[in-house]
Amino acid sequence: MKNIVILISGRGSNMEAIVRACADERWDARIAAVVSNRADAAGLAFARDRGIATEVVEHRAFPSRNAFDDALAERIERHGADIVALAGFMRILGAAFVRRFDGRLVNIHPSLLPAFPGLETHRRAIEAGCKASGASVHFVTAELDHGPIVAQAAVPVLPDDDAARLAARVLEQEHVIYPRAVRWFLDDRVSVRNGVVHIKGSDAQLVLAAR
Ligand code: GRF
16 A cells, blocks of 8 residues: 655645545555645645644744755655655755655646746736646656646636636646546556656546636
8 A cells, every 4th residue: 555645835625635536536545644834734634634644844943945855854754655745835845855755756736837837827827818727747856846747737718817716727627637646656657758757548648628
């Protein structure tokens, strides 16, 4: 049975989607821990209610980014992580951390990467006049919101969208593609060749949402 460790900083709806899929689809895996860098992350309560181990590693308690990264890594390893899923985790992780978890560290980002790395993706997509936006599950590399793309969901940008409305529709799709992508890892179906991710079998790596 494989161990999933999920890192959050806030609401944790993607974490919830993974937790629910793991239970509902009876994955041969467990959520070994949910780790937050903020004690007030709302998602921690959901995890605790489900009897999942939770950990708080407050970034403010450490003198440097490396010291925080090391403490975080140690805590994750303690739970025997086979896969580490960043789910709204709002700290940038250093190169040493990324190397340490190479091949087992994934993130979800609310844009169609490589477009719009960074923050405020929905506002930027609307302002750029994009007709589609979406979300990407990707391997984490030392460069922010980069790394081989595992799955994407594309959502139309509607004429009366504002950032909040677009974010809500994208989030619905995040909850579809993130658990699916995590499951591919657990089933050893993911390979990367020349920076391109391939999935064994016939599952689509792209979801095209109608709205
Ligand atoms: C999501 O939109 C995710 O793509 C981004 O941060 C948000 C986190 O939401 N990285 P939640 O905490 O999973 O609800």
